[in-house]
Structures are given as structure tokens and as C-alpha cells.
């Protein structure tokens with residue numbers, strides 16, 4: 001089976017590529033290397049069954065070529081920065097990109113897509129843990145809005161052109177090769193000043209964190225169960241922790257003491273405009289496929305910190 005992975009040189013994408021190659025899939029990666037790094041996939045370069053195309057997923061001609069003779073597409077390429085202020089960048093890099101991917105699939109009769117959506121589509125959900133059928137979906141950021149719009153495009157293509165889709169609403173994914181997110185941010189800040197840590201918001205933002213290896217297993221489990229139609233799965237751990245706890249774990253793992261923690265307060269305690277304050281996903285549906293997270297949120301953050309402090 002040949003699969004196309006967009007964003008395959010990125011954080012989650014490169015771990016997915018590792019798992020797919022080890023499982024015997026032929027893998028073609030399209031990545032513009034805007035955030036991703038060639039080192040993440042260098043072990044596969046030149047190996048039979050692996051192909052890397054440096055290019056942009058919004059390039060229609062390139063994507064039509066890239067999707068040729070593929071059986072499925074894992075669409076991960078996106079601008080994953082929730083904080084980014086410019087809606088045009090989100091729209092082009094997330095919604096338009098998804099449309100181009102779907103058109104390339106339609107042109108090549110590729111019938112299966114796996115899409116990495118996000119917990120941010122729920123906005124500030126009133127029900128916790130939040131199940132997949134929660135409504136109304138009212139995202140509070142452009143990132144979340146564009147993920148939701150992409151989900152809708154995928155659903156429309158599936159119904160109109162006999163495609164099957166797995167939509168994965170991911171919690172916060174952490175681990176080796178990450179280049180953004182709260183742990184990376186804290187490690188970088190503490191390296192430049194080990195006596196003081198600035199925390200965005202009031203530190204009470206409470207969310208679910210999952211190790212990337214667990215996440216990739218869940219992605220593959222959902223893909224293996226994909227038949228036709230659209231299935232949506234939440235992917236996360238079973239609990240949530242707040243940013244204060246993450247700060248404490250990172251400080252401990254870096255072996256620091258007497259660090260002054262300064263909270264910016266933010267807007268209503270949020271780290272930035274569009275930051276969801278509480279997120280915990282109901283993961284019963286993916287668990288019914290036999291997948292379980294190996295670690296809770298605190299363990300995931302601790303293990304991620306241990307590898308990232310060596311890598312960064």
C-alpha cells in the first residue's frame with residue numbers, strides 16, 4: 001500500500017512516517033520544510049519504498065503528481081501555531097491546503113484520507129470530557145475555525161465522491177522532535193534565564209497532553225478501521241493538567257531550583273487571544289478500537305521534557 005503523508009517532515013508527521021515505514025507501507029512525503037526538518041526523516045532517505053518531495057501542499061500541479069498511485073493520504077501539513085494572528089495565513093495553509101489535497105485525491109481516484117484536526121474545534125466546550133458529537137462547535141481561534149472548515153470540506157468530498165475519512169481531533173501532543181508548544185517554550189526560556197520563568201496567562205489553563213508515540217498508534221489504529229464514510233475520533237489522554245504543573249515539571253526535570261515564576265495574567269487568564277482555558281476529550285470511541293494512552297498528562301509532559309532537554 002502506498003500512502004502520501006503531507007507534513008511528513010514535521011513533529012507528528014515524521015513519527016507517523018517512522019511507524020508506516022516500519023509497518024511496510026510505501027511512503028511518499030510532501031513537506032515544504034517551513035516548520036519540518038529533513039533530519040526528522042533522513043534515516044529513510046534513499047531507502048526503497050520512501051520518497052520525499054519538497055513542495056507546498058497549496059501547489060495544485062505538485063499535489064496532483066504527488067497523489068498519483070497512492071491508496072491513501074495522511075494530511076498533516078498545516079500551520080499549527082494557534083497564536084498566529086493573520087487569518088489569511090491560517091486560511092491558505094489550512095483550509096485552502098485541504099481543498100488542494102482533496103482535489104488532488106479526486107483527480108487520482110484516491111479514496112482514503114486521514115486528517116489531523118484539533119480539540120480547538122470544540123472552542124470552550126460546556127461538557128468535559130467532550131465527546132465527538134458535542135455541539136454547537138464554536139471555535140474561538142482562527143486555527144480552530146480553519147480546522148473545522150477543513151473537516152467540513154473533507155465530509156463533503158467523502159459524500160460526493162465516495163471517499164472514506166478519518167478525522168482525528170488531537171489534544172496537545174508532546175514529545176521528541178517538537179518545535180513548538182508549552183514545553184519547548186519553557187525549556188527555551190529557562191535556558192536563557194534559569195532564575196525566572198514567564199508563563200503566559202494565569203497558569204490555570206488546564207488541558208490534556210499525550211505523548212507523540214501514543215498519538216501515532218491511535219492514528220494508525222483509526223486508519224486500519226477506516227472503511228467508507230467519515231469517522232471522527234478524539235485522541236488524548238484521560239486527564240488534564242494545568243500550566244502551573246507543567247512549569248513545575250519542566251523546572252524539576254531541568255534540575256533547577258528557586259525559579260521565580262511570573263504570570264502575565266493574559267486575557268481572562270488565557271495565554272493569548274484564542275487560547276482555550278480547559279480541554280479534556282472523551283476518548284471512549286478510540287478506546288473501543290482497542291487503543292489506550294500509555295501515560296497520563298503529567299507523565300507525558302515529564303517524558304517529553306526528558307527527551308526535549310537533550311534535543312533542544
Ligand SMILES: NC(=O)c1ccc[n+]([C@@H]2O[C@H](COP(=O)([O-])OP(=O)(O)OC[C@H]3O[C@@H](n4cnc5c(N)ncnc54)[C@H](O)[C@@H]3O)[C@@H](O)[C@H]2O)c1
Nearest residue numbers: 007010011012031032034035036056057077078116170173
Ligand atoms: N502538535 C499538536 O499538539 C497538535 C494538536 C492538534 C492538531 N495538530 C495537527 O497535527 C498536524 C501536525 O502538527 P505538528 O505539531 O507535527 O506540526 P509541525 O509544524 O511539526 O508539522 C507540520 C508540517 O507541515 C509542514 N507544512 C506546513 N505547511 C505546509 C505547506 N503549505 N506545504 C507543505 N508542508 C507544509 C511543515 O513544514 C511541518 O513539517 C497539524 O495538522 C496540526 O494542526 C497538532
